[in-house]
Amino acid sequence: MTDQRKTEEEAAHWLCLRQEPGWREADQQHLDDWLAERVANKMAYWRLSYWWQQADRIVAVGDTAFADPRGTTRTGAPPWTAFAIAASIAMMFAFVGFHALHDRYPGGAGGSFAQQRIETRVGGRKIVPLDDGSRIELNTATLLRAAVTAERREVWLDRGEAYFEVRHSDKVPFTVHAGLRTITVLGTKFSVRRDGGNITVSVVEGRVRIDEAGGEGAEVPSTTITRGNIAKIEGPSTYVATKASDLVADTLAWRGGMLSFEQSTLGDVVAEFNRYNQRKMVISDAEAASIRVGGNFSVSNVDGFTRFLHNTFGLEVQATADEIRISS
Structure with a gap:
């Protein structure tokens, strides 16, 4: 499979999912991340989106006038015209979407290979x-x-x-x-x-x-x-x-609810803590962000970590309901 076809199939997969009623904000964020990965992703998605929109608009043809072979002007296109064109586009999209899903999940979404x-x-x-x-x-x-x-x-x-x-x-x-x-x-x-x-x-x-x-x-x-x-x-x-091996063990410390660092910058440590907590820590200045920190910390004990920063490095810590601001 070429890289271009793979990208087009992924785009068709996303466009199919986007039409479903269960689409959520988290799904939209994931789609946005996929689109941001490569320009090719955006182009493939936009192309399919365009043809999908054209299929929707074809129904409007029924509101325009056309002349029949007998010279009589009538309002509304022949029903088969709009439906035939719409069906052609729909079949084209369905073909791409089907192969995108089939290549990834043979048997269909409801089959033995469902996600x-x-x-x-x-x-x-x-x-x-x-x-x-x-x-x-x-x-x-x-x-x-x-x-x-x-x-x-x-x-x-x-x-x-x-x-x-x-x-x-x-x-x-x-x-x-x-x-x-x-x-x-x-x-x-x-x-x-x-x-x-x-x-x-x-x-x-x-x-x-x-x-x-x-x-x-x-x-x-x-x-x-x-x-x-x-x-x-x-x-x-x-x-x-x-x-x-020691570094591998540090990267997997989260499995025990811990974060492990060895002379990492405070900026990197705070970014890692923020992955686990809704209330984010914010470093106000570059001097504080460059401090080197080592040790093992509970992922959820942000208060204990900020006390450590204050007692060990003399950093100022100001906590509000929305964030925790750290400064020199």
Whole structure:
């Protein structure tokens, strides 16, 4: 499948979902994130949206005048004209949408390959067993979809972070789609975090392969990492840290309700805390943001963390109902 067709099918999938009555604000945010990833996503979505709108407008043809072969002017187009054109566009859209859904979920939405949608709120965590014996643990503010059966094992990480314990299978690989990357394993323990187009993969056990989407006939870059390795993907670049077992453990501290840092800047630490809490911390000046912080902290004990900042570094902390402001 070419990269262009894949993008068009994803656009058709989104446009189909957008017409459903259960569309929510969270779904719109995810669509916005997908559109922001690449210009190609926007172009494909806009093209399909245009034709969908044209199908709606064709009904208006019935309000215009036309001349019949006998020279008599009549009001309203022949019913078959509007419906035939509308049906043609609808069939074109349905064809693209059907193949988009069928390629991802053979058997249809109600068939044996139906998606399982799983989501956590800010500060929430959830453990979900899958039909193949694998298990997914979702971190805060995470949304993913899973299609896991005896014949197929695929997960789409739409946002957030998840830890995977994958039951080994020699025949059916387990694939996680995260933005423009796919992470493929046969059986292992690893985590994937997605922040827009930036992806972090941490391996606890086994081996995973990270692929970049590419067109047919193109050489597709691939990166393989093993136990104790971390891969950070930023746009087209992939960085790998090897022999980083301690760092892997720190990135997975959230599974125990903790955050672990080793001489990170306060700006980075605060950004991490804010993923788990509705009331956000705000740093007022660059001097405070550059302070280096290390230690283990509870994800929900923001008051304890700010007391630590005040007592250890002498920082000023002003708390309101809406935010916590930190300054030198």
